[in-house]
Amino acid sequence: MRTPVVARWFDGEGDGFRLLGTRCASCAAVFFPREDGFCRNPGCAGGELVEVALSRRGRVWSYTDGRYRPPAPYVSDPELPWEPYTLIAVELAAERMVVLGQAAPGVTVADLEVGMEVEVVPGVLDEDPGEPSTTWTTWHWRPVGVGA
Template sequence: MTRTRTPVVADWFTGEGEEFRLLGTRCAACSAVFFPREDGFCRNPGCGGGELVEVPLSRRGRVWSYTDGRYRPPLPYVSDPDVAWEPYTLLAVELEAERMVVLGQAPPGVTAADVEVGMEVEVVPGVLNEDAETVWTTWHFRPVSAR
């Protein structure tokens, strides 16, 4: 039986491999970029624009801050409460072109000891959890030196 690959949050990312991207929206009036995406109105308080266009965000950025997560994250993250919890590394990454900070986990095996502020990272597809029917997909920020 083939398991269904399901994004943990719909419409926040797309593609595979080198084509993988986080998806944001850009206001047609003021050019402000939003992630997570905004589909209703421009969140820039100085803008009256309302037309928002989906845009792929930069693949690369630099670590702005990081920490290790020693607790089960809340929904929409999916985890099996019967499996022992493994700490993960959480990164705040300033995206290259947009100059905005986005949060994401590092891939399994990348610990807080492997990361430093200013390190270049790239967004890659990741797996958050798997069960008999579903592979829950997400994004990870992988150090570029780890390729």
């Protein structure tokens, strides 16, 4: 069974995969993670919040590698040696925001540069072989044209 690590933050498969945010109907501010209670824009009196699919592509705003074992809910086996992972902050121009996420497997800081175009792709955070087996899904950022 495939289960999102956080419900309603992303949806779809393949080229239809998207991060999901919300947009205020009054001021058009876009939020990710989604906001379902009120408009976070302090200059807005508030309006209906509508779910929107965010841009699939953006540009690397910043990046780094995680050389420490992060706390839960990140899943890692303390019995295995720690493997660094790459984090990418991606600017979505249309939404005027930066979204943080892990790089797709195999993408390292050596593969990235500020301004490079990346796309959001489905990812796996963890797999639980219990009954029933569960694959915990998330999103990753991948340089455009790599591993497509």
